[in-house]
Amino acid sequence: MGTQQEKDELYALDISGVEWEGPPGTSPEEERVEIARLPEGAVAMRSSLDRETVLRYTAAEWEAFVLGARDGEFDLDRREP
Template identity: 80%
Template sequence: MVDAEDRELKARKERERDELYSLDISGVEWHSAPGTEEHEERVEIAYLPEGAVAMRSSLDPDTVLRYTEAEWRAFVLGARDGEFDLEPAPEDGVARAE
């Protein structure tokens, strides 16, 4: 029974992902953190239908990641909870996630 439920969940998530990536987002409005300048490197997000979100780097605007509402909510809550906080940079200058 669990195996069938797992397969059904996986199939549903794949359908959601396919639908999300089939959306035409050419006309979306991209947002970045307040206080960032147009020429600065920054993360940009766009709000999509049904609570989904697209995210890209200002340095590579053609590479866009898309997240369902549930995925985005989990990320935001995790970030608020400190799951993605970086440790102080070691001597090699590369910060690492905890």
């Protein structure tokens, strides 16, 4: 995944002017997960209920997450206790 230097650079980016997107059919006033696209394929993610806490992912991390989600890796009914 991302090196420590990549993560440090990612968290050093000023993202105050990014455009946050939520799932289609939702509004910013609803509880939802929002993402913002960053340079070089990186992505920032936050909750609409806590806009100050932002997670940032390198392009490789985001790709791994998306592929895992598509494959059902995070489905609660598939997890073992």
